[in-house]
Amino acid sequence: MSPLLEVKGLRRDYGALRAVDDVSFKLEAGSILGFIGPNGAGKSTTLRILATLDAPTSGEVLLGGHSLVDTPDKVRPLIGYMPDRYGTYDDVTVFEFLDFFARAYGLTGAKRRQRVESVMGFTGLGPLADKLTTALSKGMRQRVALGRTLLHDPQLLLLDEPADGLDPRARIELRELLRALADQGKAVIISSHILTELAEICDTCAIIEQGRLLATGKVEDLLQQDSNLASVELTVRLATGPESEGAWSRAERLLLEQPRVSRVSKEGESLRVSLELEPGTGADVASAALLAVLVTAGLPVCAFGMRERNLEDAFMTVTKGRLA
Numbered sequence: 001m002s003p004l005l006e007v008k009g010l011r012r013d014y015g016a017l018r019a020v021d022d023v024s025f026k027l028e029a030g031s032i033l034g035f036i037g038p039n040g041a042g043k044s045t046t047l048r049i050l051a052t053l054d055a056p057t058s059g060e061v062l063l064g065g066h067s068l069v070d071t072p073d074k075v076r077p078l079i080g081y082m083p084d085r086y087g088t089y090d091d092v093t094v095f096e097f098l099d100f101f102a103r104a105y106g107l108t109g110a111k112r113r114q115r116v117e118s119v120m121g122f123t124g125l126g127p128l129a130d131k132l133t134t135a136l137s138k139g140m141r142q143r144v145a146l147g148r149t150l151l152h153d154p155q156l157l158l159l160d161e162p163a164d165g166l167d168p169r170a171r172i173e174l175r176e177l178l179r180a181l182a183d184q185g186k187a188v189i190i191s192s193h194i195l196t197e198l199a200e201i202c203d204t205c206a207i208i209e210q211g212r213l214l215a216t217g218k219v220e221d222l223l224q225q226d227s228n229l230a231s232v233e234l235t236v237r238l239a240t241g242p243e244s245e246g247a248w249s250r251a252e253r254l255l256l257e258q259p260r261v262s263r264v265s266k267e268g269e270s271l272r273v274s275l276e277l278e279p280g281t282g283a284d285v286a287s288a289a290l291l292a293v294l295v296t297a298g299l300p301v302c303a304f305g306m307r308e309r310n311l312e313d314a315f316m317t318v319t320k321g322r323l324a
């Protein structure tokens with residue numbers, strides 16, 4: 001089966017600046033792609049091109065087999081685009097706002113009302129139908145913007161930094177909405193510089209820096225990329241109390257004396273330890289040996305574990321830490 005979206009060698013120059021540089025990727029229906037990169041990496045430019053609002057300097061994009069560059073009119077009905085800055089109008093209720101855009105999409109009569117109601121139901125905006133959009137919280141306003149993007153039932157959703165500025169609860173709700181949309185068979189591209197957020201939302205990720213894709217792949221694969229692991233991160237916690245006085249600095253010294261420990265730092269209530277692995281020695285064997293050293297030295301270890309890698313670690317690996 002051919003992918004819903006195929007981006008091939010996309011480039012966008014602004015004068016001497018190459019904002020998007022030879023970007024290629026594919027996206028299947030029903031999957032969520034996280035587009036991750038720092039400010040100025042080229043995320044918005046790429047999304048604007050995919051939304052047919054800008055033309056590439058070169059390259060090709062196929063959506064449902066149609067060229068987005070040559071036949072934008074054909075593909076536009078398939079695309080829902082939510083820009084990073086979206087406005088609402090004063091003195092307009094949630095229902096009126098969505099109804100206005102439904103008209104703009106050419107929906108009429110009972111079909112329009114039904115579509116607006118269905119979108120309000122899906123986004124949980126039903127109870128707020130008569131509220132002014134200006135009186136809504138940021139999370140709710142953002143749902144209105146998402147609802148607007150869904151009115152014409154597009155197959156591809158392009159969401160530019162939708163999680164930006166949302167509180168944790170609103171982010172979780174957004175994640176659930178996006179998952180439901182993917183389950184309906186829509187393909188979603190969501191851009192962000194909030195790396196850890198995307199790990200839970202996306203099936204695949206594309207990491208972009210200075211216009212170039214540095215890595216693409218399944219989130220699990222990216223997380224494991226350098227975990228044919230040359231090193232492992234451990235966290236160690238010690239019991240606190242009068243009897244363990246001096247234990248933290250003793251533990252720190254002892255850990256640093258171990259031949260394969262490259263770094264020890266205090267992180268909150270734990271010590272974070274970077275342990276280099278010998279070829280052929282698994283992370284679990286190496287960390288068990290380290291635990292034994294601490295316990296044998298009489299240190300009151302109360303918690304010890306391997307730190308889970310997250311997308312931020314993968315990002316740091318791929319960008320070699322340049323974008324910290």
Ligand SMILES: Nc1ncnc2c1ncn2[C@@H]1O[C@H](COP(=O)(O)OP(=O)(O)OP(=O)(O)O)[C@@H](O)[C@H]1O
Pocket residue numbers: 014017019037038039040041042043044045046
């Ligand atoms: N219309 C334009 N004219 C000139 N340069 C532009 C234009 N739009 C974007 N750029 C430049 O292209 C580069 C990529 O910008 P873009 O907005 O795509 O990055 P981004 O990854 O979305 O970053 P942000 O998160 O800050 O929006 C930046 O250097 C930006 O200054």
